[in-house]
Amino acid sequence: MIAETWALTVRELKKWVRTPALVFIGIFQPIIWIALFGSAFNPSNLVPSSFGAVQPPPEQLNQIRQSILTQTFGGAPTYITYLTGGMLGVLLLFTSAFSGGSLVWDRRFGFLNKLLASPIPRSAIFFSRVLASVIKGLSQSVLVFFIAILVPNGLRLSPEFSMIDFIAVFFTLFLVAIGFSSLFTAMAVRVKKWETLIAVVNLLNLPLLFASSALLPISSMPDWLQGVAKVNPISVGADVSRTLIVYGSLSPPQTADVLFGMTYLLAFAALTTFIGVITSRLALKAE
Amino acid sequence: MSKIIEAEDLTKIYAGNLTAVDHVSFSVDEGTLFGFLGPNGAGKTTTIKMLTTLASITSGKASVAYHDCAKEPNEVRKSIGIVPQDLAVDDDLTGIENVMLAAKLYRVPESIARKRAEELINLVDLKDASKRLVATYSGGMRKRLELIVGLIHQPRIFFLDEPTLGLDIQTRAVIWDYIKRLNKEHNLTIFMTTHYLEEADSLCDSVAIIDHGKIRISGSPSELKEKVGGDVLEIDVTNGASLTEFFRSIQGVKEVKQTGSKYRIKIPRAEEALPTIFEGISAKGLKIREVSLNKPTLDEVFLEVTGRSLRDEPSGAEDSFQRMITSRRRL
Numbered sequence: 275m276i277a278e279t280w281a282l283t284v285r286e287l288k289k290w291v292r293t294p295a296l297v298f299i300g301i302f303q304p305i306i307w308i309a310l311f312g313s314a315f316n317p318s319n320l321v322p323s324s325f326g327a328v329q330p331p332p333e334q335l336n337q338i339r340q341s342i343l344t345q346t347f348g349g350a351p352t353y354i355t356y357l358t359g360g361m362l363g364v365l366l367l368f369t370s371a372f373s374g375g376s377l378v379w380d381r382r383f384g385f386l387n388k389l390l391a392s393p394i395p396r397s398a399i400f401f402s403r404v405l406a407s408v409i410k411g412l413s414q415s416v417l418v419f420f421i422a423i424l425v426p427n428g429l430r431l432s433p434e435f436s437m438i439d440f441i442a443v444f445f446t447l448f449l450v451a452i453g454f455s456s457l458f459t460a461m462a463v464r465v466k467k468w469e470t471l472i473a474v475v476n477l478l479n480l481p482l483l484f485a486s487s488a489l490l491p492i493s494s495m496p497d498w499l500q501g502v503a504k505v506n507p508i509s510v511g512a513d514v515s516r517t518l519i520v521y522g523s524l525s526p527p528q529t530a531d532v533l534f535g536m537t538y539l540l541a542f543a544a545l546t547t548f549i550g551v552i553t554s555r556l557a558l559k560a561e
Numbered sequence: 562m563s564k565i566i567e568a569e570d571l572t573k574i575y576a577g578n579l580t581a582v583d584h585v586s587f588s589v590d591e592g593t594l595f596g597f598l599g600p601n602g603a604g605k606t607t608t609i610k611m612l613t614t615l616a617s618i619t620s621g622k623a624s625v626a627y628h629d630c631a632k633e634p635n636e637v638r639k640s641i642g643i644v645p646q647d648l649a650v651d652d653d654l655t656g657i658e659n660v661m662l663a664a665k666l667y668r669v670p671e672s673i674a675r676k677r678a679e680e681l682i683n684l685v686d687l688k689d690a691s692k693r694l695v696a697t698y699s700g701g702m703r704k705r706l707e708l709i710v711g712l713i714h715q716p717r718i719f720f721l722d723e724p725t726l727g728l729d730i731q732t733r734a735v736i737w738d739y740i741k742r743l744n745k746e747h748n749l750t751i752f753m754t755t756h757y758l759e760e761a762d763s764l765c766d767s768v769a770i771i772d773h774g775k776i777r778i779s780g781s782p783s784e785l786k787e788k789v790g791g792d793v794l795e796i797d798v799t800n801g802a803s804l805t806e807f808f809r810s811i812q813g814v815k816e817v818k819q820t821g822s823k824y825r826i827k828i829p830r831a832e833e834a835l836p837t838i839f840e841g842i843s844a845k846g847l848k849i850r851e852v853s854l855n856k857p858t859l860d861e862v863f864l865e866v867t868g869r870s871l872r873d874e875p876s877g878a879e880d881s882f883q884r885m886i887t888s889r890r891r892l
């Protein structure tokens with residue numbers, strides 16, 4: 275099982291690195307989001323410098339602006355710091371979205387039949403796509419994490435941010451990646467046409483992005499949307515990694531929140547993996 | 562010889578009550594080359610899918626390499642190698658990577674796989690190209706690679722679905738040569754489908770023709786040709802008494818037609834009857850002006866049992882997509 279899964283994972287990864295355009299775009303896209311969107315949309319700039327006749331002194335104005343970030347945006351020193359925590363999860367969502375894409379081609383070209391006629395466990399076909407997608411997504415997100423630090427007025431790590439926090443951030447992202455890769459691979463296993471997959475991905479990706487705390491805090495959303503955003507794994511992943519990035523060493527309630535978030539994501543990953551294994555067993559059985 | 566493939570009343574009914582294969586029975590002896598022929602949609606692919614565990618069996622039984630296809634699919638999978646009609650190798654990997662990937666999937670230990678891969682690559686003359694991406698291969702090279710990818714785990718049975726479709730004549734000849742060698746030198750049982758009947762004729766030990774989900778006729782190519790009526794002998798003699806009765810009296814003759822001084826005789830294994838015929842004619846004091854002997858081909862057998870020729874088959878949309886893929890081999 276493990277040997278076969280790994281052999282097929284290596285195949286996926288080889289195909290990926292041999293198409294440098296894919297690797298490049300995968301890294302470039304979140305950088306654009308962070309550098310362009312993060313720089314252009316700075317919520318603290320939304321505060322006007324005068325309110326009718328009242329003109330607050332500049333120090334007060336700066337204080338108001340800074341407190342928007344600290345109070346509404348989870349204590350992030352810059353908006354890009356806030357955004358990075360969310361965008362890393364979104365990057366994984368986007369990478370995961372096509373985790374099963376190669377399955378659709380393999381089915382179309384007949385390679386899948388060759389795999390099915392070999393004595394490999396059917397779930398190895400499923401797990402290899404998930405694993406390859408997780409490796410692709412995480413390696414890109416590590417790169418994006420460091421590039422975000424280099425962006426002017428960009429990612430500012432807490433002075434207390436340690437190696438353990440770094441590992442915790444990427445473990446959280448790992449769970450997000452497993453969860454979404456399993457979900458999308460489970461869908462792709464049944465899909466016969468590439469176009470269908472693109473349509474499904476487009477349908478899901480943007481709602482998952484906008485109904486999350488990746489770009490804006492949940493508290494700014496209407497009540498009905500808050501309910502959706504709170505259970506969205508993208509939000510949970512974003513909140514956990516953001517808390518770690520902004521604070522470094524956590525207070526006991528923050529630790530509890532982070533652990534709860536991780537447990538939630540672990541459950542999400544376990545559920546989608548289960549769904550994926552069942553779906554692929556059904557979809558890959560003899561016709 | 563033991564029967565390494567056995568199908569008994571094998572039936573496949575797809576959803577919507579479409580009977581693709583209808584109570585098909587046949588067997589293949591170990592070490593032989595078996596040809597499975599039939600028009601598109603006749604049930605060839607479905608039969609192969611059932612034998613290779615890709616399709617479930619609605620009713621009946623099939624055993625491959627002495628394992629029941631329905632009950633022990635994994636044992637069957639371990640014993641067979643497959644070269645499907647569509648692309649079976651990955652374009653984005655090199656030749657050797659494709660072979661080694663197959664080795665891993667079949668759990669061939671790395672060191673053994675390396676050695677075997679080298680031998681197989683040499684066997685099909687791909688040594689120089691083995692480190693290149695398959696995307697750069699010609700159609701013939703790709704097909705040769707597909708053959709050895711299916712052999713790395715030393716299967717007992719090799720399933721080939723249209724192995725030479727879309728290849729030019731020289732490349733086809735080369736591929737056939739490899740298939741023949743594998744069959745003879747490695748005692749590999751080969752189950753194949755083909756559109757090229759002359760190839761099935763010259764290579765297969767036995768063939769079966771399937772149409773509308775049923776096997777119409779099976780046996781060795783020469784047996785089938787005999788069943789259809791045998792050879793056609795045409796003899797032109799100097800004028801004299803009619804020879805029709807004489808020809809009819811010869812053992813095995815099925816039909817005699819006279820047009821002037823020309824006789825057209827249908828007889829199986831005409832070459833064996835020729836001495837008797839020649840002696841008889843000279844005994845009657847007549848002389849032979851011209852003799853021609855025509856052996857029937859499998860094409861004629863096919864036409865006779867299916868009512869159509871294998872050429873100019875209509876094809877569906879999915880079929881033309883497959884053909885498009887297949888034609889990539891030629892680029």
